Amino acid sequence: MLGRQFFVKNGRRLLTSNISSRNASCLVIAEHDYKAISQGTLSTVTAASKIGDVSMLVTGSGIDEVVKNASSIDGVKTVLAADNEALKNNIAENLAHVVANLSGSYSHVLAPASNNSKNFLPRTAALCDCSPLTDVSEVLSEDTFKRPMYAGNALATVQMSDKIKFILIRATSFDKANVGGGSANVDNVNVDLGEVKNAGNFISATVAASDRPDLTSARVVVSGGRGVKAAENFPIIFDLADKLKGAVGASRAAVDAGFISNEHQVGQTGKVVAPELYIAAGISGAIQHVSGMKDSKVIVAINKDKEAPIFQISDYGLVEDLFNAVPDLTKKV
Amino acid sequence: PRPFFLGNRQPSRKPPCSHFPDMLHRTLQTKLRALVGVKRVIDYTVKIRVGANGVVTDGVRHSANPFDENAIEAAVQMKEKKIVNEIVAVTIGGPKSVEVLRGSALALGCDKAIHVKLDSDDTQLEPLLVAKALQKIAGEVEADMILLGKQAIDDDCCQTPQLLAGLMDAPQATWVSSMEIADDKKSVTITRELDDGLQKLQVPLPAVFSTDYRLNEPRFPTLPNIMKAKKKPLQEKTLADLGITDTTPRIKVKAVSEPPKRAAGVTVKSVDELVDKLKNEAKCI
Numbered sequence: 252m253l254g255r256q257f258f259v260k261n262g263r264r265l266l267t268s269n270i271s272s273r274n275a276s277c278l279v280i281a282e283h284d285y286k287a288i289s290q291g292t293l294s295t296v297t298a299a300s301k302i303g304d305v306s307m308l309v310t311g312s313g314i315d316e317v318v319k320n321a322s323s324i325d326g327v328k329t330v331l332a333a334d335n336e337a338l339k340n341n342i343a344e345n346l347a348h349v350v351a352n353l354s355g356s357y358s359h360v361l362a363p364a365s366n367n368s369k370n371f372l373p374r375t376a377a378l379c380d381c382s383p384l385t386d387v388s389e390v391l392s393e394d395t396f397k398r399p400m401y402a403g404n405a406l407a408t409v410q411m412s413d414k415i416k417f418i419l420i421r422a423t424s425f426d427k428a429n430v431g432g433g434s435a436n437v438d439n440v441n442v443d444l445g446e447v448k449n450a451g452n453f454i455s456a457t458v459a460a461s462d463r464p465d466l467t468s469a470r471v472v473v474s475g476g477r478g479v480k481a482a483e484n485f486p487i488i489f490d491l492a493d494k495l496k497g498a499v500g501a502s503r504a505a506v507d508a509g510f511i512s513n514e515h516q517v518g519q520t521g522k523v524v525a526p527e528l529y530i531a532a533g534i535s536g537a538i539q540h541v542s543g544m545k546d547s548k549v550i551v552a553i554n555k556d557k558e559a560p561i562f563q564i565s566d567y568g569l570v571e572d573l574f575n576a577v578p579d580l581t582k583k584v
Numbered sequence: 585p586r587p588f589f590l591g592n593r594q595p596s597r598k599p600p601c602s603h604f605p606d607m608l609h610r611t612l613q614t615k616l617r618a619l620v621g622v623k624r625v626i627d628y629t630v631k632i633r634v635g636a637n638g639v640v641t642d643g644v645r646h647s648a649n650p651f652d653e654n655a656i657e658a659a660v661q662m663k664e665k666k667i668v669n670e671i672v673a674v675t676i677g678g679p680k681s682v683e684v685l686r687g688s689a690l691a692l693g694c695d696k697a698i699h700v701k702l703d704s705d706d707t708q709l710e711p712l713l714v715a716k717a718l719q720k721i722a723g724e725v726e727a728d729m730i731l732l733g734k735q736a737i738d739d740d741c742c743q744t745p746q747l748l749a750g751l752m753d754a755p756q757a758t759w760v761s762s763m764e765i766a767d768d769k770k771s772v773t774i775t776r777e778l779d780d781g782l783q784k785l786q787v788p789l790p791a792v793f794s795t796d797y798r799l800n801e802p803r804f805p806t807l808p809n810i811m812k813a814k815k816k817p818l819q820e821k822t823l824a825d826l827g828i829t830d831t832t833p834r835i836k837v838k839a840v841s842e843p844p845k846r847a848a849g850v851t852v853k854s855v856d857e858l859v860d861k862l863k864n865e866a867k868c869i
Contacts, residue, residue, distance in 0.1 A: 340783070343746070343756055366779045370758050373711070373743040377750030382712040382834035385741045399843065400739050401632045405639050408839040449755045449791075454773065454784040471869075495869065507798065513761070513777045520651075520735050520742075520796075522779075528868045539628065539737075545846065549866045551858065566849040566866070569858055579855040584862070584869055 275303030275393050279327075280350060280362040280372070283309065283317045288324060290468035291363030293427035295420040299361050300326045300428070301390040307331070307435070308353065310346060312339040322435040325428050330435045335442040341367055344450035347374040349442055354379055354415050358393070364419035364523070365467075376417035383417035384409065388424040402519040402542035422467060423525035423546055459514055464498050466515065471497030471528045472544070474517055477504040478533020478554060478573055485510050487574070488532060491581045500524065500544075502534045518543040530580075532573040536561025553577060614769045615669035616789070618659040619727035621718060622652040622673055622689050624681040624705075625738040638840040639738075641706060646680070648688040651733025653802035654795040658763060659731055660693035661800065667765050672725045673697040676717050678705030682818070690813035691805035697818045698725075700826065708739060710833050713823075715747035720826040722752065727790060729772070734759055734794040745794035755791045761798040 277299035282289040288309075299305045306329040309318050318332045331353065337345050354360050354375065362368035364386050376383035388406075389397035395410045396418070444450075466472065473495065475488040485505075492499045500517040501510065517524055519542040529547035534540060536552065536559055544550070545564055552565035555572045562568040569576055626632060627645040634640070648656075662668040673689030674697065675681045685697040700717050702709065709717075722730050735742040749756035757763075761782070762775040771788045777796060805813075823831060852858045862869045 342785075343749075343758070347750060366759060366777065369742050370746060370756075373746035374750035374756065376743075377712065377715065377747040380712075382710050383743055383747075384835060385743060395838070400840075401626070401639060402737065402740070403843060404632050405634050406841050406843045407837050408841075410836045410838055411834065412836070413834045449753065449788060451755045451757060451785040451787045454786055456778070456781060456783045458778070458781040503797070513782070513798065514780050519737065519740065528862070528866075538631070549862070549868050550846075550849070551862070562849075562851070564846055564849070566846075567858055567861055568849060568851045569853075569855070570851065571855075576855055580858065583855060583859045 275358045276356070277303050277305045277359040277361055278331075278353060278357040279305055279307045280360065280368065281307050281309045281321055282363060282365060282367055283311070283314075283321075285311065285314065285317050286320070288317065288321050288430070289363065290427055290465060291365055291420075291422035293324065293430070294422035294425040295361050295363045296324055296326050296428040297425040298387065298390055298420045299359065302359055302393055304328055306357070308333060308350065308440070310335075310338045310349060312336045318437055320430065322437055323433050324430050324435070325432045327428075327433055327435045330437045331440050332437055333440040333442050335444070337444050338442065340453040340456065341371070342450050342453060343371040343374055344447050345444055346371040347378055348444060348447050349440070350375045351378040353440065354417075357415065359416045359418060361418045361420055363422045368419055372417055372419055379415055379417075381413040381415050381417055382411070383419065384411060385419045386421045387418050388421045399542075402538050403545060404538070404542075421523060423523055427468075459512060463492065464496070466498040466500055466517070467522050467524055469498035469524070469526055471495045471530075472500045472517070472524050472526045472547070473497055473530045473532070474500035474502065474534060474544070475505055475510065475532050476502035476534030476540075477508065479505060479510055480533075482510045484574070487577045487581070491530065491532075491577055491584075494581050494584055495528070497526070497528070502537075502540045531561055531565070532577050534561055535559045536564065553580075616662075616667060616728040616765075616769055617670045617672065617726060618662065618668045619718075619722050619725055619730045620652070620655050620659050620671060620673045620689060620694060621730070621732040621744070622656065622675045622684045623649040623733070623736050624675065624677050624684045625649045625736055628737055634840055634842045638837070646683070648684040649733050649736050651735055651737075651795055651797065652684075653688065653733075654797055654799050655731035655733050655793075656689055656692050656694065657800045657802040658793075658795055660803075662765065663693060667769070668729075670695050672727070674700065674718065674721050676700040676702065676709060676714055678702050678707060680705045685818060686813050687810070688805070690816045690818070691810045692803060693809070694816075696816055699818060699820050701820050701822060708837075709831070710835050711741050711743040711747055712834065713828070713831060714744050715751055716828055717823060717826055718744070718748050719751045720828070722748075729789060730792045732792065732794050734796050745792050749792040752790075752792065755787045756794075757785060757787045757791060758794040759796045760793050761796050763793070763799070
C-alpha cells in the first residue's frame with residue numbers, strides 16, 4: 252500500500268496529512284546502474300533501519316531487473332518502482348517532483364550523500380517546505396543526528412523538527428545491508444510529470460567505464476596527487492591499484508591539472524572514502540583532501556617531502572620519491 | 585579617452601548614441617542580469633578549533649567562500665563578453681559580511697551589492713532560510729541567472745542552490761564546470777560533474793547555477809578596483825524587509841565537538857619495511 256499521495260502543484264504541497272499519528276517510516280531513494288543497487292544505497296538502508304520501517308524507491312527507465320534486486324535487500328519491506336522514460340538521466344526537476352509526491356507518506360526520506368542525490372533531494376525538500384540535512388554520520392534517534400562540518404574537523408549533533416526529515420547519509424559511516432535475504436513487495440508508482448515545466452534538457456553524458464571496484468566502497472584505494480606530475484605518469488598509480496585489486500583516487504590538484512578525470516577526486520567536496528587501506532602517493536595532505544579519507548582504517552603516505560602534512564595522519568609514512576617507491580611497492584606486494 | 589566610435593569627429597553636444605542608431609539598437613538588445621551569492625566563511629587555510637561554544641570564530645581569518653569566487657568570476661567573465669549587463673552580489677550574514685561584498689564581489693567586478701544583515705556574525709542560518717531570502721532578492725532584482733558556490737566550506741551542507749531552484753520552480757545546474765550561453769540568451773548549455781563522469785544539459789533561463797572550481801580561475805582584485813568598489817552601491821536589508829519573519833531553525837545544533845583523533849603513526853624506512861608492516865602488523869594485504 253502506498254498510503255496517501257500529496258500532490259505538488261506550483262511547488263507547494265496541496266494536502267496536509269494527519270501527521271501526529273504517524274510512526275517513523277523511511278523512504279530510501281535508491282541509486283543503481285540498472286543491474287545492482289549501489290553500495291551507498293545499501294549503507295543508507297542500514298541507517299534508515301535504525302529509524303523505522305524501510306521502503307525503497309527505484310526510478311529510471313527499464314528498471315525491472317534492478318527492482319528485483321532491490322526487493323531482495325535485507326530490511327526493505329516495500330519497493331516502489333517508478334519506471335518512466337523521463338526519469339532516465341536523473342534530471343533533478345523530474346526526480347524531485349516524483350519524490351515530493353511520495354514523501355508525504357513517510358516521516359523520513361533518505362538517500363546516500365552522492366552528487367546524484369545531493370542534486371535532487373534538497374530540491375525535493377524545498378518543494379515540501381522542509382529543511383534537509385546533509386552528510387549524516389550517526390543516527391542517535393528519530394530526530395537527532397551527527398554530521399561533520401568544516402571539512403570533518405567539527406562534529407555537530409543536530410535535532411530536526413520538520414514533519415518530513417530529508418536526510419543525505421554519509422555512506423562510509425554505515426555498514427551495508429545484505430542483499431539476497433529479503434523479499435519485499437513491489438508497488439508500481441504512477442509517474443506524472445505534467446506539472447514540471449522547467450526541467451533541464453539532457454544532451455549527453457560521458458560516463459567513465461571501469462573494471463576497477465567503485466571508489467566509494469573499495470577495500471583498497473590508491474590515490475595520486477600533484478607529485479605524480481603528469482597524466483602520463485598516472486599509470487604507476489593504476490598499476491599499484493590493480494595489483495592490490497583496488498580503486499584509484501586523486502587529490503583535487505591532480506584533477507585540476509588534468510592528470511585524471513573528476514570522478515576520482517577524494518576530498519571535502521569530492522568523494523568520501525573509508526577503505527581498509529588508503530595509499531596516498533604524492534599528496535601533500537591538505538585539510539580538504541584529508542577530509543575525504545581520514546576514516547580509512549590504514550593510511551599509508553608516500554611523499555618525498557618529509558614535512559608534508561599527510562604524515563601527521565598516516566599510520567605508515569614513507570619519505571621517498573614516489574617514482575621509485577610506488578613501482579617498487581607494486582612489485583613487492 | 586574619447587569613445588572609439590566617435591573617430592576623429594569634433595565632440596558634439598548631443599549624446600553619442602543619437603548619432604549612431606545601430607549603437608542604440610545594440611545597447612537595447614537583451615542582456616542578462618546575474619545575481620551572485622557570496623558567503624563569509626572561515627578561510628580554508630585555517631585549522632579550526634572547537635571551543636566550549638562551538639567552532640571558534642573570534643579573531644580567526646575569514647574570507648569569501650572559495651566556490652563563491654568561482655561564481656563571481658563566471659558572472660564577471662560573462663559581463664566582459666557583454667552577455668550579462670549587470671551583476672548584483674548578495675550576502676546574508678552579520679555586520680562583518682560586508683567585507684565579502686566590498687573586498688571580493690564589488691572589487692572583482694560586480695556592479696552593486698545587497699547585504700541582508702543579520703544581527704550577529706555568528707548566526708548560521710540554515711540553507712532553507714538562506715534560499716528563501718535569495719528567492720526574494722532574485723525576484724526583486726529580476727535576476728535571469730543566479731550563481732552560487734556549490735558548497736559553503738564551513739557547514740558543508742551543499743544545499744542552497746538546489747533549495748533555491750526548488751522554491752523558484754526554476755531549472756537547476758549544479759557542479760557546473762563549463763557554461764555556454766545560447767545566442768538568443770534564453771538558455772545555457774552546461775557541463776556538470778557527476779559521480780561517474782560528466783553530463784551535458786541545456787537549461788532554460790531563468791535558472792540557478794552552482795559553481796565548481798573547474799569552471800574558471802578566479803582573478804585577484806586589483807588595487808584600483810578595490811578603490812572603485814568603495815563607491816559602488818551597497819544596499820542593506822533585513823530578513824523582515826524581505827517578508828521573512830519566521831526565522832526559527834528547523835534544525836537545531838545541540839552540540840559541536842571535535843572528531844576522535846587518529847593515533848599517531850610511524851615512519852618506515854623502506855618499501856620492504858612498509859610491505860612487512862602492511863602484511864604482518866596491519867594485516868590488510
